Amino acid sequence: MTQATMNEKLRDLFSPGSIAVIGASNSFDKLGYHVMKSLAGNYQGKIFPINPKAEKIWGIDAYRSLKEVPEQVDLAVIVVPASLVAETVHACGRKAVKGIVLITAGFREIEDAKGEVLEHDLRAMADRYDLPIVGPNTFGYVNLTLGINASFTSEFCQIEKGGVALISQSGGMCHLCGFLAIDERVAMSKLMSLGNRCNVDFPEMLRYLVEADEATRVIALYIEGLDAPRDLIETAASLRGKKPIIAYKAGRSEKGDSASRFHTGSLAGNHDIWTGALRQAGILQVESADELLDTAKALDACALPGGPRVAVLSGQAGPGMIASDALERVKLQLSRFAAATQEKINNLLPPIAIRTNPVDMGPAWYNPKAMLEILQAAVEDEGTDGVIFLAMYASANLKLAEELEKYMKALEPFRKPVIACFTAPPGIWDESIKRLDRQKGVVILATPERTAKAMSNLWKARLLWGEKR
């Protein structure tokens, strides 16, 4: 299959007009129940539940077999036992479905030799019918752009729609990151676990997401280990600079490495070699789930800094110190304001304030408009490449927070990255934070330390890929 063909096939797989759920169920204890839950009521196309016994599943007419479905089926989501997968895939081939999500586990990831044989047969069928198969051993995929949740985890629908595609070799890590994404407002285009990667692997997904998926602006990978890492590296290198690609690579420890072999059937390999290869391929490497999400979110919403010089503006002095410390730790610099910038800031703050970088905006606390004017002055400063903006609100300052939101909405988007940490107790300012996040080139992250880490990754991104397109 050429990649152009594969891109077409993946486009069909991710935007089906109809979906059959083979192994659909009304029983809560079956994954086929939860796949139906994810689709029913959300998916706009036709759903065909397939189950030899049921008449209606989730209130939708079911068919005893795929071949009984009187219409075209674009995507088949398979949740039958491993022993029934071969005949099910044949049925899909004969029905001319355009793609398969194979949730069933028990293939080459199991110690038993039988799993290896099943997987070998599966690949032969995929070739024979020229069918893209996501999995086996996957929870499925979610296309947030089109509102299609072809997975057994219905809660992934709570993730906001946006530009980040998360492609994970592990279902567990994808769940962890997906749940964190809900809480931390990382807006996504797609979320998927590759499972055993029958014929939809990292290289195919990278090429598809970069070349053929407009909704995706940033690609975040979670990688454990690959049989043919060179394919991923070469594909990424050939796509370098077209869309940001970042990766969290597991398997640093020897034990973690051998765990990988069992998990998805491949060795993680030497971590240092991976680090070098990722850098060479122009993939930005991160070191934690938090960092993966923060960096992807910032890459999607912010401009890239033209240099390492950062201004820290804080409504409270303490968090500003912490951000300054954290910048030093990630080897960025506090910028030195030009005279004109300093004068503007001096005019906005009473003399009792620290008006040099880091700027304690505390004395302007009751004047959110002035705080934003300081922000604008810092962004416009010629010696400043990015800005960290910090403010902690509680109910006592709620009016000020609301004023900040009002003035912020009226601003033009910032042409330099602005990474904010706005915190407030649960329920106090949540909706405003939701509205402000990822707007005007500003992202909001959880702590001052994390703003600095994300800023350093934006600078690394600029060095790797040049200016943002």
Place this chain on the structure above:
Amino acid sequence: MTQATMNEKLRDLFSPGSIAVIGASNSFDKLGYHVMKSLAGNYQGKIFPINPKAEKIWGIDAYRSLKEVPEQVDLAVIVVPASLVAETVHACGRKAVKGIVLITAGFREIEDAKGEVLEHDLRAMADRYDLPIVGPNTFGYVNLTLGINASFTSEFCQIEKGGVALISQSGGMCHLCGFLAIDERVAMSKLMSLGNRCNVDFPEMLRYLVEADEATRVIALYIEGLDAPRDLIETAASLRGKKPIIAYKAGRSEKGDSASRFHTGSLAGNHDIWTGALRQAGILQVESADELLDTAKALDACALPGGPRVAVLSGQAGPGMIASDALERVKLQLSRFAAATQEKINNLLPPIAIRTNPVDMGPAWYNPKAMLEILQAAVEDEGTDGVIFLAMYASANLKLAEELEKYMKALEPFRKPVIACFTAPPGIWDESIKRLDRQKGVVILATPERTAKAMSNLWKARLLWGEKR
């Protein structure tokens, strides 16, 4: 004042039978409104709002001045302008209040020389009346043990009651950490910002919390800079091993350092010297707000490990690999199970599972009881000093999550530290996680990486302080 006397005075200050709010207000824009909000409806003792104009504030009879209050006033919370503070403190002295929380700012933290003079006078008054004064330039304190919120941030009442005292030199960082504590279920005894530390400073608080405050089991400090750091270091050294003390020290960067001088009127000082001094004093140093909270929470709820050997048990393979990687990064080891332990685990897992450390419990996923038996076997293993236990749940596994909770409740507390990461989408398993957290010697943290970091700090704690009392 001797420290024994100071301990008595602080005990009174933190457990007043009556509180006067001087500067109480019915106007949302005044801090005196928010202090009233924090107290009214929560505080069980008598509240006396003081305001020259108001008849009732928050529905409570107000007095025009403190001297008009016909009863004993134990604590005065002062929120009047800086120019009125001197006469107000004199009034408190004459009324024989037992302690003052001075929220008003505008003392030595401002650039104006006038602030320095005001603060000098304040110290003289404190000496003259033998009065402990928290602040000036503080948001106040919260005593969660007794449900007293003497601060302008009413939401701090949402923090759960527990053993962690957070003493911060910065109001902003204390707000950040307090809000994170609500979300992350860090249970606290006290929370306060020292502000300009008139005569209640780190040494006084440390001694009081260790010697006289039974509710406090772990002390978490946020430090910017001190005029007399030796006092803190010597006090901590003299209390070494009695209760765990951990610290997050700001001012690593030169600029952060000079910011500190303005913020609370003192230099942060050379970071390396601080690191050495903290170690010498037996204070465990952490490097982020997340780490401060995670470590304090784990120290409060968990046993300390007898060594650096950790078992990783994961319901999904990916997070187990990540935890193994993270353990290597923090220089802990994956334990090697004794033959008897390995046999127990082998019997609980089918042959298709990775049964050596890290243990992929995936094949026992539908048997939460077996997962907990594996946990028990790992805790009892002679070659294992602590256990990391990971499981990601969603609605598809809700019954399993509920079973896990049921079996977990029936267990005896673990005598080795168990640090868990249980994640689920918002609203799915929140209440269970709340009920399970900090029970049976288990804490639940946000990510696999953070479980490893917290475990390494428990091991450092053991090396610093010996076994937990």
